[in-house]
Amino acid sequence: MAAIELDGVTKRFEEGGRLSRLLDSVRNAERSDDVTAVRNLSLTVEEGEVFGFLGPNGAGKSTTINMLLDFVRPTEGAIRVLGFDARAESVDVRARTGVLPEGFDVYDRLTGRQHVEFAASSKRLDENEAEIDAVLERVGIADAADRKAGGYSKGMRQRLALAMALVGDPDLLVLDEPSSGLDPAGAKEMRDIVAEEAERGTTVFFSSHILEQVDAVCDRVGIMREGELVAVDSVDSLREKSDADATLRVEVSGDVSALNAEAVTALDGVHSVTVDDAADSLTVSCVGDAKMAVIDELESQGLDVTDFETREASLEDLFLSYTGHGVDGTDETSDESADGQEARA
Numbered sequence: 606m607a608a609i610e611l612d613g614v615t616k617r618f619e620e621g622g623r624l625s626r627l628l629d630s631v632r633n634a635e636r637s638d639d640v641t642a643v644r645n646l647s648l649t650v651e652e653g654e655v656f657g658f659l660g661p662n663g664a665g666k667s668t669t670i671n672m673l674l675d676f677v678r679p680t681e682g683a684i685r686v687l688g689f690d691a692r693a694e695s696v697d698v699r700a701r702t703g704v705l706p707e708g709f710d711v712y713d714r715l716t717g718r719q720h721v722e723f724a725a726s727s728k729r730l731d732e733n734e735a736e737i738d739a740v741l742e743r744v745g746i747a748d749a750a751d752r753k754a755g756g757y758s759k760g761m762r763q764r765l766a767l768a769m770a771l772v773g774d775p776d777l778l779v780l781d782e783p784s785s786g787l788d789p790a791g792a793k794e795m796r797d798i799v800a801e802e803a804e805r806g807t808t809v810f811f812s813s814h815i816l817e818q819v820d821a822v823c824d825r826v827g828i829m830r831e832g833e834l835v836a837v838d839s840v841d842s843l844r845e846k847s848d849a850d851a852t853l854r855v856e857v858s859g860d861v862s863a864l865n866a867e868a869v870t871a872l873d874g875v876h877s878v879t880v881d882d883a884a885d886s887l888t889v890s891c892v893g894d895a896k897m898a899v900i901d902e903l904e905s906q907g908l909d910v911t912d913f914e915t916r917e918a919s920l921e922d923l924f925l926s927y928t929g930h931g932v933d934g935t936d937e938t939s940d941e942s943a944d945g946q947e948a949r950a
């Protein structure tokens with residue numbers, strides 16, 4: 606059984622009141638102020654899989670998560686979670702799912718422990734004190750369990766949110782931007798907990814706009830862009846398929862100044878060649894699988910390749926190549942991104 610199945614799911618947020626919509630439909634006018642947050646999304650996440658859901662701000666990640674949990678209803682399409690219809694059987698879905706929602710905030714006057722007890726009772730779980738303590742321990746806030754959460758730091762609040770998601774050993778963990786507010790050590794702990802959950806067979810679906818954060822733990826990632834799923838695969842396969850450039854630095858013996866650089870640039874997938882006469886080397890910017898063709902071309906021109914090293918496209922380049930956005934959400938045109946890659950190369 607698949608843990609999550611989305612079939613042709615679209616969510617349109619409709620703006621304007623009922624009267625204005627009626628008038629528009631009578632006039633046959635287009636409603637340009639509607640927002641299509643998710644468009645025709647079909648995706649299957651298998652049981653036990655750790656799936657990273659990526660995309661820049663506004664790509665539709667939270668809307669998708671909210672539809673899994675029936676907090677938002679799709680305009681079109683069907684959703685099944687853990688074998689249940691997400692809409693008609695949402696109570697069953699929520700009872701078996703641990704959720705860390707985006708922008709979670711604590712109840713200032715309740716202690717950490719009371720938060721976890723509340724999460725357990727709202728799932729109708731009968732967790733005893735030892736089980737609650739164990740969850741608080743796992744996320745590293747056992748020492749602060751009896752303090753009011755209003756005094757918690759941002760990182761502690763995020764850990765508390767994770768404890769609330771983990772209580773009762775859910776079959777599915779849905780984490781919306783789980784590392785926000787965490788320092789690097791906290792983000793690593795979060796990844797370790799995700800890995801532990803995966804070991805126990807829990808399906809983990811988590812969203813992030815930072816590929817690096819999901820790379821270490823995810824079996825597969827899906828990348829959203831403007832409401833559409835633009836890629837689904839393992840990070841390694843995405844890297845192979847992407848047109849983000851790798852950089853190849855080749856050292857040669859022989860007269861490098863005699864190189865016919867145009868012939869190298871003309872190879873499929875090669876974007877630029879820079880020759881360094883003084884160092885008897887050249888640097889080639891190309892897609893990953895063009896590297897061997899470059900080496901063959903150099904040798905066919907009579908140059909002896911003595912050494913070479915490659916730098917794969919960085920995760921940031923990769924994300925950019927699929928989304929057209931930097932990981933910080935800045936919009937980048939293809940020209941700018943090409944410049945960025947030159948600069949980094």
Ligand SMILES: Nc1ncnc2c1ncn2[C@@H]1O[C@H](COP(=O)(O)OP(=O)(O)OP(=O)(O)O)[C@@H](O)[C@H]1O
Pocket residue numbers: 618640641642660661662663664665666667668669707814
């Ligand atoms: N309740 C709503 N009413 C109207 N528009 C909405 C609503 N919720 C989301 N949207 C719009 O839907 C689009 C997708 O938003 P969503 O929050 O799903 O993106 P996201 O990928 O989670 O972004 P972020 O990384 O910033 O959280 C955005 O254009 C957003 O403004």
